[in-house]
Amino acid sequence: MxxxxxxxxxxxxxxxxxxxxATKMFCGCANHFGSEPNTNTCPVCLGLPxxxxxxxxxxxxxxxxxxxxxxxxxxxxxxxxxxxFYPDMPKDFQISQYDLPINSGGYLxxxxxxxxxxxxxxxEEDTGKSTHLGGTGRIHGxxxxxxxxxxxxxxxxEIVSGPDIRSSAQARxxxxxxxxxxxxxxxxxxxxxxxxxxxxxxxxxxxPDAVFGTRCEIKNLNSLRSLQRAIDYEAxxxxxxxxxGGSIRQETRHWDEILGVTSTMRTKEEAEDYxxxxxxxxxDLDPDQAWQDRIRESLPAMPAERRQxxxxxxxxxxxxxxxGVEVVIDLGLEAFVNAAIDxxxxxxxxxxxxxxxxxxxxxxxxxxxxxSFSATVRMEQSGELSSTQAKTVLGELLASGGDPKAIATxxxxxxxxxxxxxxxxxxxxxxxxxEWARYREGDExxxxxxxxxxxxxxxxxxxxxAVIAELQARR
Amino acid sequence: MKTAQGIxxxxxxxxxxATAELENSLSAIGARNEELNIFLYVDEAGxxxxxLSVDERVAxxxxxxxxxxxxxxxxxxxxxxxxxxTCSSKIxxxxxxxxxATVIDRLMACGAVPVGKTNLDExxxxxxxxxxxxxxxxxxxxxxxxxxxxxxxxxxAVAANMTPLxxxxxxGGSIRQPAALCGxxxxxxxxxxxxxxxxIAFASSLDQIGPLSKTVTDAAMLLEAIAGHxxxxxxxxxxxxxxxxxxxxxxxxxxxxxxxxxxxEGADDDVVASVNRAVAALKDAGATIVELSIPEFRLxxxxxxxxxxxxxxxxxxxxxxxxxxxxxxxxxVAAMNEATRTAGFGAEVKRRIMLGTYAxxxxxxxxxYGQALKVRTQMIDAFKRAYQQADLLIGATTPSVAFAFxxxxxxxxxxxxxxxxxxxxxxxGEAAISVPFGTGEAGLPVGVQLLGPGRSEAxxxxxxxxxxxxxxxx
Numbered sequence: 001m002x003x004x005x006x007x008x009x010x011x012x013x014x015x016x017x018x019x020x021x022a023t024k025m026f027c028g029c030a031n032h033f034g035s036e037p038n039t040n041t042c043p044v045c046l047g048l049p050x051x052x053x054x055x056x057x058x059x060x061x062x063x064x065x066x067x068x069x070x071x072x073x074x075x076x077x078x079x080x081x082x083x084x085f086y087p088d089m090p091k092d093f094q095i096s097q098y099d100l101p102i103n104s105g106g107y108l109x110x111x112x113x114x115x116x117x118x119x120x121x122x123x124e125e126d127t128g129k130s131t132h133l134g135g136t137g138r139i140h141g142x143x144x145x146x147x148x149x150x151x152x153x154x155x156x157x158e159i160v161s162g163p164d165i166r167s168s169a170q171a172r173x174x175x176x177x178x179x180x181x182x183x184x185x186x187x188x189x190x191x192x193x194x195x196x197x198x199x200x201x202x203x204x205x206x207x208p209d210a211v212f213g214t215r216c217e218i219k220n221l222n223s224l225r226s227l228q229r230a231i232d233y234e235a236x237x238x239x240x241x242x243x244x245g246g247s248i249r250q251e252t253r254h255w256d257e258i259l260g261v262t263s264t265m266r267t268k269e270e271a272e273d274y275x276x277x278x279x280x281x282x283x284d285l286d287p288d289q290a291w292q293d294r295i296r297e298s299l300p301a302m303p304a305e306r307r308q309x310x311x312x313x314x315x316x317x318x319x320x321x322x323x324g325v326e327v328v329i330d331l332g333l334e335a336f337v338n339a340a341i342d343x344x345x346x347x348x349x350x351x352x353x354x355x356x357x358x359x360x361x362x363x364x365x366x367x368x369x370x371x372s373f374s375a376t377v378r379m380e381q382s383g384e385l386s387s388t389q390a391k392t393v394l395g396e397l398l399a400s401g402g403d404p405k406a407i408a409t410x411x412x413x414x415x416x417x418x419x420x421x422x423x424x425x426x427x428x429x430x431x432x433x434x435e436w437a438r439y440r441e442g443d444e445x446x447x448x449x450x451x452x453x454x455x456x457x458x459x460x461x462x463x464x465x466a467v468i469a470e471l472q473a474r475r
Numbered sequence: 476m477k478t479a480q481g482i483x484x485x486x487x488x489x490x491x492x493a494t495a496e497l498e499n500s501l502s503a504i505g506a507r508n509e510e511l512n513i514f515l516y517v518d519e520a521g522x523x524x525x526x527l528s529v530d531e532r533v534a535x536x537x538x539x540x541x542x543x544x545x546x547x548x549x550x551x552x553x554x555x556x557x558x559x560x561t562c563s564s565k566i567x568x569x570x571x572x573x574x575x576a577t578v579i580d581r582l583m584a585c586g587a588v589p590v591g592k593t594n595l596d597e598x599x600x601x602x603x604x605x606x607x608x609x610x611x612x613x614x615x616x617x618x619x620x621x622x623x624x625x626x627x628x629x630x631x632a633v634a635a636n637m638t639p640l641x642x643x644x645x646x647g648g649s650i651r652q653p654a655a656l657c658g659x660x661x662x663x664x665x666x667x668x669x670x671x672x673x674x675i676a677f678a679s680s681l682d683q684i685g686p687l688s689k690t691v692t693d694a695a696m697l698l699e700a701i702a703g704h705x706x707x708x709x710x711x712x713x714x715x716x717x718x719x720x721x722x723x724x725x726x727x728x729x730x731x732x733x734x735x736x737x738x739x740e741g742a743d744d745d746v747v748a749s750v751n752r753a754v755a756a757l758k759d760a761g762a763t764i765v766e767l768s769i770p771e772f773r774l775x776x777x778x779x780x781x782x783x784x785x786x787x788x789x790x791x792x793x794x795x796x797x798x799x800x801x802x803x804x805x806x807x808v809a810a811m812n813e814a815t816r817t818a819g820f821g822a823e824v825k826r827r828i829m830l831g832t833y834a835x836x837x838x839x840x841x842x843x844y845g846q847a848l849k850v851r852t853q854m855i856d857a858f859k860r861a862y863q864q865a866d867l868l869i870g871a872t873t874p875s876v877a878f879a880f881x882x883x884x885x886x887x888x889x890x891x892x893x894x895x896x897x898x899x900x901x902x903x904g905e906a907a908i909s910v911p912f913g914t915g916e917a918g919l920p921v922g923v924q925l926l927g928p929g930r931s932e933a934x935x936x937x938x939x940x941x942x943x944x945x946x947x948x949x
Binding site: 043046047048049050051052053054055081083085087090091092093139140141145147273275276277280281282283 | 553554560562567570572573574576671672673674675676678679680706707708709710785786788789792793795797798799807808809812832835836837840844
């Protein structure tokens, strides 16, 4: 979307990610999504009187991994209390980091070549989760509210970008790239639909080279689509207000997914005074050099590097193939693709099968071996399997494992011998002289016609490429 | 009444039994608790079961532990599984913790028998136990006077011979001041020596659990039992419990003891006289005496009344009616929070929450809380300099002996001033002990305070023991 006139949007994002630790940030309760409500709780994460927090060092490992991946400076840091009342926050304060975060500075390079600066990436604890029943369904005006404290005390890292983003598409690309990094470092499962990654967007508008406008913060955007829509809506809203002679109030806004609009949650005057002060129940966090080195050295390759490596294996990639590469990187399927390519498969075909069939069966990936994937792709490429058949075989492999050749045989996918295919093609040419003539005169579309006819006759057992080869041999 | 040391020895040897000692304790409580309002809850069944278990283990020839069969009173701001824990506040009335404070586990592991929970100033905020939602505790030595506070119930329990030992907590003097007013030994250990896990927080950076007893040796035994690293408390010192009882009779020969001018300034004459006699007694025992002025001590009270309320305003936010304790319904969540807190907290707690909230507010933080932190740093440095010139410091614990009910309740500043000599130790995170030495007005006991650097508990007990012997106590 382009903004009207010469307006430019200025966006900074705060991305909260839950860390994939076994236990919570300050107690030994399981960090697990989807358990029965209030089963993963103890005096500490319920904020019972007298309980005290003890820092989970694995959360620190993951926070540092994120910091290294974002080129941040890792320094001695402290914890602060952020004080405000909310029923799903058991202590009525959140343990967070304030003026001395574990990671400061850094940057993230996006696939389009742009760079977004990182201000900080700090540790904090998550709150519980409220469900408001009856009435308005929101905290004000519901008939009753239920609170599940399973999420209370789950470790989070909040990654704050600089105000460097200039379009909603760039915002989306930033979050997508960041999500890739979070998954690659093992810090997060990146599941936005489960709330593992949540975004607040600071949006303002300005004329080129003017000073930044007054910003509004849109809270709790839980998908890339919402993020993009909300930012676009908010920028246009601000432009309308300004062009009508009004001015923007600094405020926090709520995004309504159904109506597609943002609305005021609270104004700056109503903003909470969080009364930050040092958390006296925790000591300073000062990871020594050995600890930092251990994390840095165990850091895997980041998506940008992996994307570059994989793309380099495809000659002149088409946009569709680049999208396929993106999916492969996102889901970490390179091992399959690389194995297939190394075994002689066409890179584009290997990427397509991974980005489509493997992506669709990602939850069953443990059933598939690198060898069986490579073999299936090569069978398709050699014409031993049609693409429909190859997809079916992959589906079978994902569902229950096994050997691709054995599955093909069991399914009756024996390759039509070239003799038999040649006979079929010859018969069809005789039966369709007009189409054959047009094909011979160079109308390539007619190849599809013949493939369709062959498929009909062979009940889908023929390979499209083999049919074309037969046609060309007779042209 | 027998000392804890005597009880433990007799129970372990079979001379006495934990059950018999407990019954003595329970009858003493039965005889005077109504009059003095010391225990808010007596866990007769639990204590009898614990005593029986000690006796059974003794019968089997087991070594039960250094506190075998010793009845102990617990200040009602420490969590004990299934036992009502109120902090003397209506807001926690009826709440029963599902877990033990680390100190409770350690006491039980040493064979001690917790008998019940003692009264305190609400959330440990006060110096007279008059701020309890369940009525004031009376000083057993003179029931027209306060026992001090906030650990007034624990001090009174020992002074009334109900238990030989009690646990208190000291945020600005809340063990030492009631010890002084009730004629007991009371120690505020170094910050981090005793786990705070399960101690309901007032001001987290200042709170510390410690012992109250009639004798120095008993206090040392109790502290040794509960001290040492606890992985559940991040601010807990890394070392195991120090050896204390073994050093009680080490004396003070060759030690340098500094009389600090600011620790007697404004104290009653008879209090000052006791301090001077204590100094002389230490000198007689071989200590070198110097005099020091530490002007930073005068800033302690102001800094304390910003830092402690600031932390309290945050620590006490969780009493919101959502999950436990009192709930007073309201139109919506915020109204329910407000109605609950309005009904549940007493005046002094509200005053400190307001003070602390203000001190941390945007625009005031630097002038108040920030400034107080700077004073705290100066206090730490001042102590460091003092400990280059002396091993221990000495002064009064309180400016006066036990005062009458109501004499300071209308003037918070007057009440706050009763902690003026004890606060510097909490701000610096160091250790101090109050030991009874001489008497003042109406023959009431005077407490002399010995202060030492972090982890100097063994030296402090040894010096206190010198004073105890000088007073002719066994």
